[in-house]
Amino acid sequence: MIRKIVIVTCIFSFLQAMPPPIPSLYLDDAYKAYRSHHYKEAFVLYHQAVEAIEYSNSQRDNFRALYNLAYLYDKGRGVKKDRVKAALYYYQAYIIFKDNVYENKKICQDPFLPYYQQILKRLYIFEENYIYNSKAEYLKRVCRKK
Numbered sequence: 001m002i003r004k005i006v007i008v009t010c011i012f013s014f015l016q017a018m019p020p021p022i023p024s025l026y027l028d029d030a031y032k033a034y035r036s037h038h039y040k041e042a043f044v045l046y047h048q049a050v051e052a053i054e055y056s057n058s059q060r061d062n063f064r065a066l067y068n069l070a071y072l073y074d075k076g077r078g079v080k081k082d083r084v085k086a087a088l089y090y091y092q093a094y095i096i097f098k099d100n101v102y103e104n105k106k107i108c109q110d111p112f113l114p115y116y117q118q119i120l121k122r123l124y125i126f127e128e129n130y131i132y133n134s135k136a137e138y139l140k141r142v143c144r145k146k
Contacts, residue, residue, distance in 0.1 A: 024061045026052065030068065039078030046072060050089070059096055060112070066093035067115050074122065087126040090119045098135075108143035 030045030049065035056062055070089030073082045097116045107113060117136055124132040 024056075024058060025049075027061060027064055027068075034068070034077075039072065041078070043069070043072050043078030063093050063096045063112060063115075066090075066096065067119065070119075070122075083126060087123065090122050090126070094119050094123060107139070113139070113143070 026045045026049035030042045030049060033039075033045060034042035046065055046069040049061070050069050053062045053065060066089050070086045070093060072078050073089065074086035075081070094116070097112065097119070110116075117139060120132045120136040120139075123129065124136070
C-alpha cells in the first residue's frame with residue numbers, strides 16, 4: 001500500500017514539474033478538426049493554444065492561434081458568433097505581426113501576409129478606424145511593385 005502511494009506521489013510530482021504545453025501542440029490537431037468540419041473541436045483546440053501562448057516563444061504559432069480563434073468567433077463556427085471577442089483576438093494577432101512587418105525586408109513573401117491583411121480588413125470593419133485601412137493599402141502598394 002505504501003509503495004503505491006509513493007509511486008503515485010512521484011508520478012504526480014513529475015507531472016506538475018513538466019513545462020506547460022505550447023500552442024504548436026494544439027494547432028495541427030485544431031487545423032485537422034477545422035478542415036473536417038468539426039468546428040467545436042477546432043474551437044476548443046484553438047482556445048487551448050491561445051491559453052498556452054504565455055509559455056511559447058514562437059510568434060508564428062501565437063499569431064496562428066489568435067487569428068484562427070478570432071476567425072471562429074467572427075464566423076460563428078463551433079461557437080456563438082461574437083464580434084467583440086473576434087475583434088479582441090484579431091487585435092492581439094495584429095500586435096504580434098505588426099512589430100515584424102515593417103522591419104522585415106521580405107514581407108511580401110511572408111506566408112502570413114494574407115492573414116495579416118485580412119486582420120487589417122476585419123479590424124477596419126469592426127472599429128471603423130482608418131489606420132488599419134491605410135496600413136492595408138500601404139502593404140498592397142509595396143507588394144505590388146515587387
